[in-house]
Amino acid sequence: MLSGRYKVERLLGAGGMGVVYQGRDLLHELMGEPDPCIAIKVLNDDLATAKDADALLYSEFALTRHLHHPHVVRPFAFGVDAYRHQAFMTLEFMRGVRLDRLLKAHTAGLPWEQARGMAIALLDAVAHAHEKGVLHGDVKPENVMLTEQGLRLFDFGLGQPVDRVLIGLPQMNRHSLQPWTPRYVAPEVRDGGPLTMQADVYAVARVLYEMVAGRKALADAGDLQSCPVRGASSLRKPEGLPSACWSELRVALMTDIRDRKISARQMLNAYKRASKRRFWRWGQAMVSD
Ligand SMILES: Nc1ncnc2c1ncn2[C@@H]1O[C@H](COP(=O)(O)OP(=O)(O)OP(=O)(O)O)[C@@H](O)[C@H]1O
Numbered sequence: 001m002l003s004g005r006y007k008v009e010r011l012l013g014a015g016g017m018g019v020v021y022q023g024r025d026l027l028h029e030l031m032g033e034p035d036p037c038i039a040i041k042v043l044n045d046d047l048a049t050a051k052d053a054d055a056l057l058y059s060e061f062a063l064t065r066h067l068h069h070p071h072v073v074r075p076f077a078f079g080v081d082a083y084r085h086q087a088f089m090t091l092e093f094m095r096g097v098r099l100d101r102l103l104k105a106h107t108a109g110l111p112w113e114q115a116r117g118m119a120i121a122l123l124d125a126v127a128h129a130h131e132k133g134v135l136h137g138d139v140k141p142e143n144v145m146l147t148e149q150g151l152r153l154f155d156f157g158l159g160q161p162v163d164r165v166l167i168g169l170p171q172m173n174r175h176s177l178q179p180w181t182p183r184y185v186a187p188e189v190r191d192g193g194p195l196t197m198q199a200d201v202y203a204v205a206r207v208l209y210e211m212v213a214g215r216k217a218l219a220d221a222g223d224l225q226s227c228p229v230r231g232a233s234s235l236r237k238p239e240g241l242p243s244a245c246w247s248e249l250r251v252a253l254m255t256d257i258r259d260r261k262i263s264a265r266q267m268l269n270a271y272k273r274a275s276k277r278r279f280w281r282w283g284q285a286m287v288s289d
């Protein structure tokens with residue numbers, strides 16, 4: 001039990017920074033809430049004892065709470081249990097399948113129709129975060145949940161506000177906390193550079209590429225384990241991906257940040273336009289049949 005209100009029930013997952021449990025909000029339950037299920041995130045043991053641990057978790061909470069978007073996980077509350085001296089945050093409980101699990105089951109990639117819907121939702125979430133001045137910092141399939149209510153981007157644990165947004169929030173140096181996930185991290189961040197919107201764009205682009213081309217294609221383009229980050233030049237247009245989307249995706253996958261001249265919003269628009277055009281063509285074909 002945390003703060004006499006949140007009942008911890010079962011472990012949902014543990015990552016590099018946090019441990020997440022399924023639980024219940026007993027106050028809401030008492031008031032007759034039909035779905036009192038919540039997720040409760042705490043820092044893992046290594047970090048919980050670190051200096052600024054509470055501020056670290058609070059920063060993740062504040063960044064997430066700054067966003068209001070159907071494709072971003074909804075945070076509920078931040079608290080510190082006085083008895084255990086433990087900071088925690090509560091979030092909507094997402095019932096679904098993580099994108100990495102889906103992609104593992106489809107090693108040759110997803111059909112364009114399915115990938116397109118997910119890509120649009122993910123780009124929409126990242127574009128919203130960027131427009132609100134929030135950098136995610138760790139976009140990867142493991143941080144995307146596919147629920148019955150749609151896709152949710154979560155885990156802003158490595159996130160940062162851009163300058164002049166959320167002033168007063170402690171600035172954390174997250175480089176020392178966790179190695180960046182090699183397959184998705186932008187080359188300049190891997191080399192110690194700052195997190196930027198363009199770094200998020202690169203990570204999203206790797207995820208979108210993997211969605212349509214499959215894990216195997218990424219493995220062919222660069223060894224997944226040792227993971228040299230290859231430029232877009234070594235990647236081929238995945239079959240099924242409309243050319244208009246590929247020309248934008250290629251820019252987003254550029255190794256050199258100076259060549260990566262595209263925003264999440266611009267990619268989103270390209271994906272939306274491509275899908276419309278396809279529907280239009282299908283519509284035409286059906287009418288002329
Ligand atoms: N709101 C939620 N509802 C349901 N499950 C969740 C929720 N939040 C997290 N999880 C599960 O817990 C796992 C770990 O959560 P999260 O990614 O936030 O922790 P993390 O330690 O920051 O992860 P990492 O650093 O490895 O990316 C997730 O991969 C997911 O399976």
Ligand SMILES: [Mg+2]
Pocket residue numbers: 015142143155
């Ligand atoms: Mg995570």
